[in-house]
Amino acid sequence: MLVYVDDLIVGGNDSTAIQRFKSYLSQCFHMKDLGKLKYFLGVEVARSQRGLFLCQRKYALDIITEAGLLGAKPVTTPMEQNHHLGLAKGPCLTSPDKYRQLVGRLIYLCFTRP
Template sequence: MKDLGLLKYFLGVEVAKSPAGIFLCQRKYALDIISEVGLLGSKPMETPLEQNHNLGLAKGQFLDNPDRYRRLVGRLIYLCFTRPELSYSVHVLSQFMQQPRAEHWTAALRVVRYLKGNPGQGIVLDKDCDMRLSGWCDADWAACPLTRRSLTGWIIFFGHSPVSWKTKKQQTVSRSSAEAEYRSMANTTCELKWLKGILTSLGITHPMPTVISCAMK
């Protein structure tokens, strides 16, 4: 073993330290994705996915080379390590890995064009931390047009720093939007309890109450 100095780059993640904290991004990795699909000269998109999309009901032709789609979505999944705003888009695209259609490939390219607008965006781990966990969650009732299952999304902060985020389908069908929101809060609570257990094992006490905020409609 030998000391390689301060951490600057590890497994595609770029690390920049400052008196304010630590900044994590995957700029080089994002640029590699953009270059691989040939969109370096394309116009950036403002959003990663079209609003009110119907990708679950797509009827276009199946892709002749689905491996290319699977590789792109797989790389986008790893990019979510420092890009929480991509969680929903990548979750949707990853549902069609077995038999992707032309519409799915177009949607994946839109995500890449969104990356081109700011490939160096990442997350900041703030130095000033009050050691308090807090979570934000939301649910999209009956978001899946095929199974009618709702979608849960959450992001959890430790102080002012994001430490956990995810978008996933709920395991059961909710009969109302309120039920979907409560299931979303239940999933977020499980994640918070798991993170609190990790802090305890590291010797960090967390006596303050944990706050969960939910966008109830």
């Protein structure tokens, strides 16, 4: 069993015991069974005969979309090598909170690698 705030994942290899446990929980709490796990905390879950496959593709695409970079061309090095940084001459960030949120999501993406 895995609990995060108001989300609950129940797993195991005995389907009868899982069903009994879910029935017990639904008697104690108002809950909704969403079926087999597909997505949880930014991680996609896919099942196969060989086991579970965990992927963060959708979460990464959401970050790229939010940053407005979905149409950008991928490159191996996004900046010239040995580039000398200077003072920015453009306007300041319009929304520092959005920048902080984006950086936070990138940090979460890096630290929750499946």
